Amino acid sequence: MRNWLVPAALVACAIALPFAAPTYYVQFVSKAFIMGILAMGLNLAVGHGGMVSLCHAAFFGLAGYILALLSPGYDAASLLLTLPAAMAAAAIAALVIGALALRTRGVYFIMVTLAFGEMLFFLFHDTGIAGGSDGAYVNAKPEIAIAGYRLLDLASPAAFYFVVLAFLIATIAVLTMLVRSPFGHALAAARDNERRARSLGFPIYRLRLIAFVISGAIAGLAGYFAAAQFGFVAPQMLGWHLSATVLVMVLIGGLRSVTGPLIGALVLIGLEEVLKASTDYWKLAEGLIVIAIVLALLGGVRQLWPMIFGARPDAPPSRRAASPVAEGHNG
Amino acid sequence: MDLVTFGVQLLNAVQYGMVLFLVASGLTLVFGILGVINLAHGAFYMLGAYLAYWIAAYTGSFWIAMVAGVAIAFVVGLVLESVFIRRLYGRDHLVQVLLSFGLILVIDEVREILFGKDVHSVAPPAWLAGSIQLTDNLSYPVYRLAICGFCMIVAALIFLVITRTKIGMIVRAGAENREMTRVLGIRFDVVNRYVFAVGIALAALGGIVIAPISTVFPGMGDGMLILSFVVVVLGGIGSVAGAAVGALLIGLTDTFGKVFFPSVSSILIYVLMAMVLLWRPNGILGRREV
Numbered sequence: 001m002r003n004w005l006v007p008a009a010l011v012a013c014a015i016a017l018p019f020a021a022p023t024y025y026v027q028f029v030s031k032a033f034i035m036g037i038l039a040m041g042l043n044l045a046v047g048h049g050g051m052v053s054l055c056h057a058a059f060f061g062l063a064g065y066i067l068a069l070l071s072p073g074y075d076a077a078s079l080l081l082t083l084p085a086a087m088a089a090a091a092i093a094a095l096v097i098g099a100l101a102l103r104t105r106g107v108y109f110i111m112v113t114l115a116f117g118e119m120l121f122f123l124f125h126d127t128g129i130a131g132g133s134d135g136a137y138v139n140a141k142p143e144i145a146i147a148g149y150r151l152l153d154l155a156s157p158a159a160f161y162f163v164v165l166a167f168l169i170a171t172i173a174v175l176t177m178l179v180r181s182p183f184g185h186a187l188a189a190a191r192d193n194e195r196r197a198r199s200l201g202f203p204i205y206r207l208r209l210i211a212f213v214i215s216g217a218i219a220g221l222a223g224y225f226a227a228a229q230f231g232f233v234a235p236q237m238l239g240w241h242l243s244a245t246v247l248v249m250v251l252i253g254g255l256r257s258v259t260g261p262l263i264g265a266l267v268l269i270g271l272e273e274v275l276k277a278s279t280d281y282w283k284l285a286e287g288l289i290v291i292a293i294v295l296a297l298l299g300g301v302r303q304l305w306p307m308i309f310g311a312r313p314d315a316p317p318s319r320r321a322a323s324p325v326a327e328g329h330n331g
Numbered sequence: 332m333d334l335v336t337f338g339v340q341l342l343n344a345v346q347y348g349m350v351l352f353l354v355a356s357g358l359t360l361v362f363g364i365l366g367v368i369n370l371a372h373g374a375f376y377m378l379g380a381y382l383a384y385w386i387a388a389y390t391g392s393f394w395i396a397m398v399a400g401v402a403i404a405f406v407v408g409l410v411l412e413s414v415f416i417r418r419l420y421g422r423d424h425l426v427q428v429l430l431s432f433g434l435i436l437v438i439d440e441v442r443e444i445l446f447g448k449d450v451h452s453v454a455p456p457a458w459l460a461g462s463i464q465l466t467d468n469l470s471y472p473v474y475r476l477a478i479c480g481f482c483m484i485v486a487a488l489i490f491l492v493i494t495r496t497k498i499g500m501i502v503r504a505g506a507e508n509r510e511m512t513r514v515l516g517i518r519f520d521v522v523n524r525y526v527f528a529v530g531i532a533l534a535a536l537g538g539i540v541i542a543p544i545s546t547v548f549p550g551m552g553d554g555m556l557i558l559s560f561v562v563v564v565l566g567g568i569g570s571v572a573g574a575a576v577g578a579l580l581i582g583l584t585d586t587f588g589k590v591f592f593p594s595v596s597s598i599l600i601y602v603l604m605a606m607v608l609l610w611r612p613n614g615i616l617g618r619r620e621v
Contacts, residue, residue: 103612111560118557119601126597244432287436294430
């Protein structure tokens with residue numbers, strides 16, 4: 001029972017936030033949650049699947065563009081129609097890119113995903129689709145309406161926040177179930193010892209492709225809400241610098257956990273906010289911090305979090321459950 | 332397309348491919364010997380172009396800019412290897428990716444502090460500044476021809492060093508079987524340092540020679556990084572000959588793609604990459620499982 005106390009308290013705090021904090025912070029936390037969804041989705045591929053992908057920003061941005069393209073002029077788009085469409089587009093892109101990239105391993109995989117991600121970037125940057133390099137506006141936030149009656153309008157920051165929070169919790173739930181399922185164990189087995197997993201008869205290519213597609217669809221979910229929040233999409237949303245930044249979030253939070261990357265996202269976005277406010281050269285500071293984090297991790301510790309606090313935090317149960325599959329677990 | 336236009340486009344393709352080769356060979360060498368994937372490679376290409384602009388503006392000589400730019404990049408490479416890159420040997424690709432990403436952020440910002448974010452141009456050396464009249468209304472810049480020639484000389488030098496010298500032998504042996512080479516008494520800490528510095532210098536050299544025909548702008552490193560990756564994926568990682576093949580293929584695809592299919596030219600090279608991945612996932616000249 002105690003295992004449920006901390007997550008429940010955190011969720012209660014998250015629900016209470018819009019009633020206690022100014023709108024600016026509600027929007028800021030919404031943004032951090034969206035990046036958290038993206039980071040957790042990416043970690044299904046990176047941490048659980050062992051696939052270091054540098055094209056998740058492309059799935060993220062693609063979904064955002066789908067919302068921009070499907071939004072009817074100055075009217076609000078229907079969330080129930082456009083969200084599935086955006087996630088499906090991201091999933092299809094992940095299926096095609098994944099099917100090709102998974103023919104390779106390791107460092108090749110990184111380079112191939114980076115290149116295909118940039119292909120999508122150039123597709124939106126160089127061609128006239130949705131404004132080219134200038135980007136496009138999402139003039140009205142999506143809504144859920146039945147027969148002209150608005151059930152949910154994302155234009156209110158608090159409503160937007162609650163919807164994002166709901167999807168955040170849903171993402172955690174889905175990912176936790178996936179990682180704990182036989183599918184998740186097989187995926188982890190393929191990551192830890194590909195040859196052994198293959199000789200045990202696991203269809204490794206298919207396992208990894210499925211994980212990659214789900215991961216891409218979750219990135220699409222995040223991209224949809226990012227586009228809705230800012231009301232604007234630009235090719236930079238698809239660029240690989242964002243992919244790499246999200247990888248940093250994953251590394252900060254911990255590769256083997258489900259919710260770790262969410263913490264990583266909150267830490268890094270909070271850090272960026274502080275740096276932007278305090279120095280003009282915030283990218284220099286961020287670069288140095290990224291280098292410092294990586295160098296600190298090279299000490300042989302895989303996770304930064306336990307390093308800072310001395311021990312593995314055992315509050316959220318999902319994190320402990322997501323630890324690497326025990327030897328012989330798959331036999 | 333008449334023969335002269337075709338010839339001009341072919342020259343453009345080869346010239347583009349040769350510059351790509353310079354940059355990509357540095358990347359593939361560093362990966363082949365050090366086993367490190369360096370995302371900051373494109374940043375050094377950009378840095379080379381800015382150094383060329385900066386030094387040429389001060390001294391008025393492109394040649395001084397070239398020599399000094401390469402020397403600076405080489406020294407920066409030596410320093411970076413001994414401070415950061417050394418720690419990445421044998422590590423997860425993920426930490427290599429992120430450390431070099433951190434380096435990109437730092438280099439980009441240092442560039443902005445030193446040179447600003449304006450777009451610059453660099454004048455080619457005076458005696459290479461003219462053009463050759465081909466037909467009544469078609470001429471070809473001498474500098475582009477000079478790039479072709481220069482890059483071919485550098486490429487020949489790289490091949491000679493790798494295939495004919497003792498240093499090349501050590502490099503090839505290291506790429507083949509690092510442990511065995513170490514056991515034979517080769518000091519890999521030293522070899523690694525110089526290979527990394529040479530790789531960085533090659534990237535900077537690419538940026539320097541391209542500066543007079545392209546503009547010098549902040550985002551130029553990113554585009555080059557992606558192209559170098561595609562070259563390496565096409566040719567096979569760690570293989571310098573593969574890099575040459577991949578670079579020429581991309582030069583041809585991109586140049587003639589722009590002529591024949593202008594609307595989709597920007598994604599043609601990725602289609603090429605997808606086809607090679609279906610055909611030979613380890614690259615055209617690649618044989619190792621990576």
